[in-house]
Amino acid sequence: MSRILIRGGRVLDPAAERDELADVRIEGGHVAAVGAQLDAQGAEVLDASGCWVTPGFVDLHTHLREPGQEYKEDIASGGRAAAAGGFTSVVCMANTQPVNDDPSVTDYILDRARQDSPVHVHPVAAATRRLEGGVMTEMSALVEAGAVAFSDDGHTIMDSGVMRRVFEYSRLVARPVIVHAEDRTLVRDGVVNEGPVSTRLGLPGNPAVAEAVHVARDLMLAEVTGAHLHVAHVSTAEAVDLIRRARNRGLHVTAEVTPHHLTLTDEATLGYDPNTKVAPPLRSAEDVRACREGLVDGTLDAIATDHAPHAVHEKEVEFTAAPPGLIGLETAFAVVMDLVRSGELTPLQLVARLATNPASVIGLGAGRLEEGGVADLAVVDPERSWTYDPAKGFSKSRNSPWAGRRLAGRPVGTLVGGRLVYHVDRGVLVP
Numbered sequence: 001m002s003r004i005l006i007r008g009g010r011v012l013d014p015a016a017e018r019d020e021l022a023d024v025r026i027e028g029g030h031v032a033a034v035g036a037q038l039d040a041q042g043a044e045v046l047d048a049s050g051c052w053v054t055p056g057f058v059d060l061h062t063h064l065r066e067p068g069q070e071y072k073e074d075i076a077s078g079g080r081a082a083a084a085g086g087f088t089s090v091v092c093m094a095n096t097q098p099v100n101d102d103p104s105v106t107d108y109i110l111d112r113a114r115q116d117s118p119v120h121v122h123p124v125a126a127a128t129r130r131l132e133g134g135v136m137t138e139m140s141a142l143v144e145a146g147a148v149a150f151s152d153d154g155h156t157i158m159d160s161g162v163m164r165r166v167f168e169y170s171r172l173v174a175r176p177v178i179v180h181a182e183d184r185t186l187v188r189d190g191v192v193n194e195g196p197v198s199t200r201l202g203l204p205g206n207p208a209v210a211e212a213v214h215v216a217r218d219l220m221l222a223e224v225t226g227a228h229l230h231v232a233h234v235s236t237a238e239a240v241d242l243i244r245r246a247r248n249r250g251l252h253v254t255a256e257v258t259p260h261h262l263t264l265t266d267e268a269t270l271g272y273d274p275n276t277k278v279a280p281p282l283r284s285a286e287d288v289r290a291c292r293e294g295l296v297d298g299t300l301d302a303i304a305t306d307h308a309p310h311a312v313h314e315k316e317v318e319f320t321a322a323p324p325g326l327i328g329l330e331t332a333f334a335v336v337m338d339l340v341r342s343g344e345l346t347p348l349q350l351v352a353r354l355a356t357n358p359a360s361v362i363g364l365g366a367g368r369l370e371e372g373g374v375a376d377l378a379v380v381d382p383e384r385s386w387t388y389d390p391a392k393g394f395s396k397s398r399n400s401p402w403a404g405r406r407l408a409g410r411p412v413g414t415l416v417g418g419r420l421v422y423h424v425d426r427g428v429l430v431p
């Protein structure tokens with residue numbers, strides 16, 4: 001087992017409110033010591049001066065595309081992209097082919113992850129068969145196989161009776177239900193946020209109220225069933241407001257927001273770039289402001305990427321025909337550093353939203369950096385500037401709105417179970 005000394009970094013552990021310059025010694029897969037001027041004792045030394053040393057990031061929303069769409073991504077390439085982004089755990093969505101609605105698929109994903117992925121992979125199982133919103137999946141068998149939550153993400157369960165049952169059964173297995181809140185009857189063929197931008201583009205609009213209507217319904221159903229509702233990729237001011245009020249009333253609701261919904265408005269779509277097409281769509285400046293406020297005041301617990309790879313031949317078509325989604329694992333940290341630079345979040349608060357809080361949403365024993373704890377860690381340089389070229393990244397896909405952009409902030413090392421799995425100069429090192 002490797003021994004590593006991470007030297008001279010700013011150690012950030014939100015759970016203990018620790019923020020100090022220190023060395024971190026790792027032995028036997030665990031954090032053996034945190035303190036000033038630790039002796040290397042023959043361990044490999046990783047220089048972290050100018051860097052933050054944090055719990056490994058936890059992504060609550062990744063599409064790994066395996067099984068079935070390995071031309072877009074697979075568990076190996078998605079796992080490598082995650083490691084390069086400072087993530088040590090990813091929660092992967094069920095809209096694979098076949099859908100992860102059966103324990104055999106959950107088993108397959110976990111098996112491949114053990115062999116192929118440098119980071120931990122936690123599968124989300126579908127809430128309904130084939131994501132069709134009609135017949136519920138066998139939740140207890142799926143949890144036994146290793147599913148950590150239930151979601152029809154990519155689709156919305158429109159039948160409120162089915163949704164109620166999903167919430168009821170989720171309580172029996174004590175797992176969250178992650179909802180993709182877009183009322184299909186309001187979205188219809190909308191492809192960009194409904195408003196001045198959709199009018200200028202001459203494209204069908206997807207109204208903000210399509211999200212709010214659904215969040216309101218699911219909050220009510222979660223309340224009557226006592227279930228844990230987790231709202232995926234919140235994008236509107238109305239949804240933030242509804243969630244804030246529900247939390248104040250004591251409902252068990254958690255929520256995530258993506259780097260793109262925190263930093264890009266619908267104006268980014270004005271050039272008809274299909275890499276800015278995403279579901280839910282990029283919204284107005286007011287919505288972005290509300291999402292940022294929600295993240296700052298704790299209404300939104302976590303930053304989650306919604307890493308959604310699509311192949312070049314699928315994306316390089318006219319805007320209406322392109323599938324929604326963008327990749328985000330490798331750029332997430334740099335993009336959300338914007339909230340630290342603006343003074344809205346302290347470094348410790350940002351790390352809470354990237355690591356500690358998402359781990360607690362799904363009850364993972366991760367997201368900490370403490371003596372005796374498992375050494376799943378990220379070493380990130382908050383200033384390092386780089387030009388993002390998806391062709392040089394680890395994802396198989398290229399669909400990023402940040403392609404070619406100069407970014408500041410970059411993971412330089414990622415450790416999983418005490419092993420260095422990624423180093424910015426050496427690439428991905430295992431498996």
Ligand code: DOR
Pocket residue numbers: 063095153154155180277278279280306308309323324325326
């Ligand atoms: O933009 C999106 N793409 N949103 C989703 O919810 C699904 C995802 C995908 O699977 O491509």
